[in-house]
Amino acid sequence: MSLNTAPDDSAGTGAGAGLPTVLPPLDSPEVEKMHRRMRRRRGRGRLTAYITGAILTLWIAVPIFFVFSMAFTTQETVRSYPKNFLPFIPFSTDTMRFFLESEGVLQSLWNSMIVAGITLFLSTLISIPAGYAIARYLFRGRDLFRLAVLAVRAFPIVVLSIPLAVLYLRIGVFDSLYSLALMHTALALPTSILVVSSVFASVPYELEEAGKVFGASPFQSFRYIVVPLVLPGIAASGLFSFVLSWNEVFAAAILTINNRTLPALVLSSLANSPDAFQFAGGFFLMVPSIVFMFFIRRYLFNMWGQVTK
Amino acid sequence: MAEIRIEHVTKTFGDNVAIDDINLTIEDREFLVLLGPSGCGKTTLLRAIAGLGMADSGRISIGGQDVTYLPPGQRQISMVFQSYAIFPHMTVHQNIGFGLLMNKVDKAESDRRVRSAAELLHIENLLDRRPSAMSGGQRQRVAVARALAMEAKVLLMDEPLSNLDALLRLEMRAELKRLLADVEATTVYVTHDQIEALSMGDRVAVMLDGKIQQCDAPNTVYESPSNQFVGSFIGNPPMNFMEGTIQRDRDTVTVAVGEHEFSPPEALQPLIRDLSSDRITLGIRAENMETLAAPSSDTVPVTIEVVEPLGAQNLLTARIGGHRLKVSTHPSLDVAAKQQVYIRLPADQIRWIDPATESVLYKR
Amino acid sequence: MTTPDTATSASKARTWRYRVVPYLLIAPAIVYLAMFFAYPMYEGLVLAVYDEDALLPTRDEPNLDGSEVSKIPQGTALAIVDRSSQEVVGDENPDALTDPWYQVTADDPTGSPITGWVSEARIRVRDEDAAGAPVSGTVRPRLAATSDPLTDVYEAPNDRSEVIGKLEQRAPVEITDVALLEVWFQVRPADDPSAAAGWAPSRFLQVFEDGENGRVHRGTDGEFTTAFIRRMIDDRFFGPAVRTTLLLMVLIIPAQLVLAMVMALVIHARTRLSTGFLYAFSLPIGMSDLAAGILFFSIFTGNGLLNSILDALGIIDGPYAFLTADTVRWIIFAIVLAELWRATSIVMVILVAGLQAIPDETLEAAELFGASYFQRVRHIMLPLLRPSIQVALILRTILAFQVFAVVIALGGGDVVTVLANESYRQYFGLRNNNVASAYAVFILLLSMASAFFYLRAVRSEPEARPT
Ligand SMILES: Nc1ncnc2c1ncn2[C@@H]1O[C@H](COP(=O)(O)OP(=O)(O)O)[C@@H](O)[C@H]1O
Numbered sequence A: 001m002s003l004n005t006a007p008d009d010s011a012g013t014g015a016g017a018g019l020p021t022v023l024p025p026l027d028s029p030e031v032e033k034m035h036r037r038m039r040r041r042r043g044r045g046r047l048t049a050y051i052t053g054a055i056l057t058l059w060i061a062v063p064i065f066f067v068f069s070m071a072f073t074t075q076e077t078v079r080s081y082p083k084n085f086l087p088f089i090p091f092s093t094d095t096m097r098f099f100l101e102s103e104g105v106l107q108s109l110w111n112s113m114i115v116a117g118i119t120l121f122l123s124t125l126i127s128i129p130a131g132y133a134i135a136r137y138l139f140r141g142r143d144l145f146r147l148a149v150l151a152v153r154a155f156p157i158v159v160l161s162i163p164l165a166v167l168y169l170r171i172g173v174f175d176s177l178y179s180l181a182l183m184h185t186a187l188a189l190p191t192s193i194l195v196v197s198s199v200f201a202s203v204p205y206e207l208e209e210a211g212k213v214f215g216a217s218p219f220q221s222f223r224y225i226v227v228p229l230v231l232p233g234i235a236a237s238g239l240f241s242f243v244l245s246w247n248e249v250f251a252a253a254i255l256t257i258n259n260r261t262l263p264a265l266v267l268s269s270l271a272n273s274p275d276a277f278q279f280a281g282g283f284f285l286m287v288p289s290i291v292f293m294f295f296i297r298r299y300l301f302n303m304w305g306q307v308t309k
Numbered sequence B: 001m002a003e004i005r006i007e008h009v010t011k012t013f014g015d016n017v018a019i020d021d022i023n024l025t026i027e028d029r030e031f032l033v034l035l036g037p038s039g040c041g042k043t044t045l046l047r048a049i050a051g052l053g054m055a056d057s058g059r060i061s062i063g064g065q066d067v068t069y070l071p072p073g074q075r076q077i078s079m080v081f082q083s084y085a086i087f088p089h090m091t092v093h094q095n096i097g098f099g100l101l102m103n104k105v106d107k108a109e110s111d112r113r114v115r116s117a118a119e120l121l122h123i124e125n126l127l128d129r130r131p132s133a134m135s136g137g138q139r140q141r142v143a144v145a146r147a148l149a150m151e152a153k154v155l156l157m158d159e160p161l162s163n164l165d166a167l168l169r170l171e172m173r174a175e176l177k178r179l180l181a182d183v184e185a186t187t188v189y190v191t192h193d194q195i196e197a198l199s200m201g202d203r204v205a206v207m208l209d210g211k212i213q214q215c216d217a218p219n220t221v222y223e224s225p226s227n228q229f230v231g232s233f234i235g236n237p238p239m240n241f242m243e244g245t246i247q248r249d250r251d252t253v254t255v256a257v258g259e260h261e262f263s264p265p266e267a268l269q270p271l272i273r274d275l276s277s278d279r280i281t282l283g284i285r286a287e288n289m290e291t292l293a294a295p296s297s298d299t300v301p302v303t304i305e306v307v308e309p310l311g312a313q314n315l316l317t318a319r320i321g322g323h324r325l326k327v328s329t330h331p332s333l334d335v336a337a338k339q340q341v342y343i344r345l346p347a348d349q350i351r352w353i354d355p356a357t358e359s360v361l362y363k364r
Numbered sequence C: 001m002t003t004p005d006t007a008t009s010a011s012k013a014r015t016w017r018y019r020v021v022p023y024l025l026i027a028p029a030i031v032y033l034a035m036f037f038a039y040p041m042y043e044g045l046v047l048a049v050y051d052e053d054a055l056l057p058t059r060d061e062p063n064l065d066g067s068e069v070s071k072i073p074q075g076t077a078l079a080i081v082d083r084s085s086q087e088v089v090g091d092e093n094p095d096a097l098t099d100p101w102y103q104v105t106a107d108d109p110t111g112s113p114i115t116g117w118v119s120e121a122r123i124r125v126r127d128e129d130a131a132g133a134p135v136s137g138t139v140r141p142r143l144a145a146t147s148d149p150l151t152d153v154y155e156a157p158n159d160r161s162e163v164i165g166k167l168e169q170r171a172p173v174e175i176t177d178v179a180l181l182e183v184w185f186q187v188r189p190a191d192d193p194s195a196a197a198g199w200a201p202s203r204f205l206q207v208f209e210d211g212e213n214g215r216v217h218r219g220t221d222g223e224f225t226t227a228f229i230r231r232m233i234d235d236r237f238f239g240p241a242v243r244t245t246l247l248l249m250v251l252i253i254p255a256q257l258v259l260a261m262v263m264a265l266v267i268h269a270r271t272r273l274s275t276g277f278l279y280a281f282s283l284p285i286g287m288s289d290l291a292a293g294i295l296f297f298s299i300f301t302g303n304g305l306l307n308s309i310l311d312a313l314g315i316i317d318g319p320y321a322f323l324t325a326d327t328v329r330w331i332i333f334a335i336v337l338a339e340l341w342r343a344t345s346i347v348m349v350i351l352v353a354g355l356q357a358i359p360d361e362t363l364e365a366a367e368l369f370g371a372s373y374f375q376r377v378r379h380i381m382l383p384l385l386r387p388s389i390q391v392a393l394i395l396r397t398i399l400a401f402q403v404f405a406v407v408i409a410l411g412g413g414d415v416v417t418v419l420a421n422e423s424y425r426q427y428f429g430l431r432n433n434n435v436a437s438a439y440a441v442f443i444l445l446l447s448m449a450s451a452f453f454y455l456r457a458v459r460s461e462p463e464a465r466p467t
């Protein structure tokens, strides 16, 4: 190699010089036009995604919007035909007031609250240790336990409710909110355990060990290091349990007679209540789920996305 | 003809300029290596050529056709991915034949090409296997075979060897070189491993911060780096640098490093004289210095700090004028730490660097 | 300092703790799941095939100590041979139909004191002690003029024992003891006069007005039976429920899979709105089928959204009744839409998670080797999504068997019915736990069969998982 001679300068200033004649200069308008056209063509997939997404969003949102506006309008509007279906439905608390003043509604809202609250508490209480064990310990039967939890998650509620009702009748706890909450806890538990375990698994064990190295007891390192990190995830799983219980119809309808929860009340009065009642009831059934989705969206895949063990 | 021409190509991610106004021409059938530290934009540039990530501006043409915004499938290119991107649900045969199937190559021809690509990579006995039952090296071979079976004019490779263990990497490097010598494709090969770059490429384009610093034959890049970065990035150990002060006399220019004086070659004297400041950086490679046990006229006495025996050579760390130099010596030279030795720095092996621009001064 | 010995024992203790702790942690969950899944499942199976009231044992003496003569099935017509009252000692039979007798001391019409037993029907209790036990009373007057105005006093608490005296009406009596009597009947099957007659307590029998005939009301011994299953199958709603359930599955699940895949692809396109789309598409995930039913009721009902829109577009000029017995197809259509609306999101989440597990480079490689978007979906995404699709199918099919409230909300529950609804009807409307359980078990079997089917049919080879 020759020493101290300038290297080839094809990197620096080569552009523009000696291009094949087929290509017009880069800054010519025809190149710009062609590039714009081709970019637009490649953007088409993206555009399709936006349009399809918008249509599907409407498909989800329009029914909700319609029922919500029916829940907040006059009863005459609910009965009227044809409706101004565009957002010109007059706002009024009339329907809502009628619903809330109907017999048993406030009580059933309260009942739902109690049942869902107990379900939240119990399922969180039981799923935290179980989820922690799955996430942190390797023990014989761990995979079996996980698999069992995954399997019972899809278990039909119908199959459980009737034998439980018979059992509850036999031991005299039928038609009780607490018994219903026990059942709902069972329904919520599998998902809760899976979510909580994946939340614990996302906190590296090294953090806990680091706490221990600096002199914290196992409980202290759990309390001051792990808990703050997993709290949002556990709250999400609790919310899930709450909403599951709030929305559960079949078991609630089977296991209660006088102490109806909201879905059970709405279900049993479907045949003989005015539309306004149903729409306002639908509003109360849906609101917690919508709020819930907002808070748990980060954990959506922890809850339902786990496919293989 | 599949010359790749890259003109003023820029690509940003948010505020982060990944590649910055790149100009580069890759000749037909050339083997070009893109070399640079991690994050310098090599992958981004390669993906722009492949069409997987669109350039923001500029033009990329292949064989005279403007492909800047053409979908990758229509560019008649082929690629080996860093993670191999083998389709896990297909057999090796299906993997290699995938591109042919998509391009509607007829069955017999496709079969023939799959087989010959597999033979080339010695995986013809794996054709019915699935990737999950294969080692990393075998997957790598499948990825290469899949790219070769396309018989495309342009072959792109993104760090194809980086996921192999060291021994396998060495073996594959030689084999790839053998293979690609017979392949009549313009090849762009991305790596962050300078040895790979130097040993494989017809030319090496060294990148930093989204810009190409130098693009030359491997020897040139090694011997005559265009700037301080290229000198420090290429070579192991990296080039030594010392700060010096320019002393402009009436006829001659000398450079003082500590108490030692160096005389630049005649041809460079005017350039050095014209530098705006008094500061200059001297660069020299470890193997270009000579270590002597006894002083002579043009040697510099130094004290050895560390001796690192590396088998084929010994690497000394010595101090000169406040700078640490790495000097390689023949193992037969018996030296120990704290000992004084004398090193010779041949003037024609020293690279003279303007600290303001960090570029190496060469005679025009 | 610890000696090596104590050190090992300490580490042994630690490993022991390490071994036991996880089991302690999962114990509550296991107990809970066993109580609320394993036990009800067992109980449901038992209810469906085991009739615990099937057989009534009869005895050779009118008491529980008598040895067994025969077992008569529930519902058998009986001829009554004899009757006898038996004192029930203690409270061993809390649900026996008992008849109390009082031991009284009083003056008979001649004025001499007598002590004997009188049926509760003949005494009006006037005084009770603190514990509520009767202390004194008077003899009830007889209203019918024809009968003997005097009340018999028996030697023992049994109307077959000897009459030892009589009491005048309204005579004050002192009550010294109470005996609870249960009537036993000696019976034999009516259609088999040659069969041996045996005794059975009255509470298990239904005796007709004439006092000569009756039937077995309820047995005490259980028996495995297919009666409940046969009753389920013979039920007039069974066929329609099975057909509708399967029809809904066939209509909903494929459409759902396609819709969910489209949603997942929209999200996977990584547009700026992807997170927003994910939120919107997953909104229904926590909602019940009741809520979905109400939503689509609001659309399809006579003065609902659909009619209003059709009216505004001038397609119809009066409301069209979609949800009536004459428009079963529309009801089915509305149910399909409601289920698509509600339950697609869960499939979508599973598919999105599956898509996210496919490395970008894999899809880019396909694109680079010339696969169009649809070819990438067909050749790369779908095959790699196989495990996800399998899980989604299993979950969805099992959920499809539970569809219930939406059917009631949109069709009232009679015109269009499904299996879960029949279980509910049997339990709630007809009070028949056993047939309701038979439905439940049927649903369980179908669920398990379909899960098994998917696991076989959509079997994913281990290699097919993304590595
Ligand atoms: N998809 C992307 N989004 C945002 N930034 C990116 C993306 N891809 C690359 N970058 C950024 O662009 C720069 C160049 O990246 P890359 O081309 O991958 O470097 P190399 O391959 O040389 O290691 C880096 O700073 C990287 O962070």
Ligand SMILES: [Mg+2]
Pocket: B042, B043
């Ligand atoms: Mg890279």
